[in-house]
Amino acid sequence: MKVFSEVEERLKDIERDIKKCKKCNLWKVKTNYVPGEGNENAEVFFIGEAPGKEEDKQGRPFVGNAGKLLNELLKKIGLRREDVFIGNVLKCRPPNNRDPKPEEIEACSPYLLRQLNVIKPKVIVCLGRHSTSFIFDLFDIPFRGISRERGNVKKVRVWNRVVYILPTYHPAAALYKPQLKEDLEEDFKKIGEILRRKKVSLLDFGIE
């Protein structure tokens, strides 16, 4: 019998809560809830906007073409999906992939916050404008639009240490505008740089 760690148990609790959620109307139109998935010890937490068609079908985040690109970008910086945690601001698919409504974000985002509080990542990567604006808002960082913010790493203090926030484009955007892929690759390189940097600058993190 597999024994789950405390962190895994807490993530499973959140997943159970999501899978019975009716806090906004999206549960009525979704096929599957998409709670998010990944390594419970992840140093990097990726946040997308909401499940798309394929994610809704499979109940897993980033499994369509945008997911393939995400895997490719991860591989280029020496990470695998199993090393990171991937979730969305919304856990149910909005019809026809429309933008999330503010009341849906308000209803659903506590699940994401609970996941963040359990995983306590070193790096939060915001994929696209909706997740960036949500996370910036959380830390009172002014948001000037994704094309101006992408690649600009912010440092915030949370969980008694420094956490890095990296905003970048949503991989789906690069599927429509291939010229954005280079920007994404450039931004992803910063994840590797941050993970390497933290090993040498202990003062950044405080010694607990």
Ligand code: SF4
């Ligand atoms: S989108 Fe979030 S808040 Fe709305 S029903 Fe789904 S899980 Fe609940």
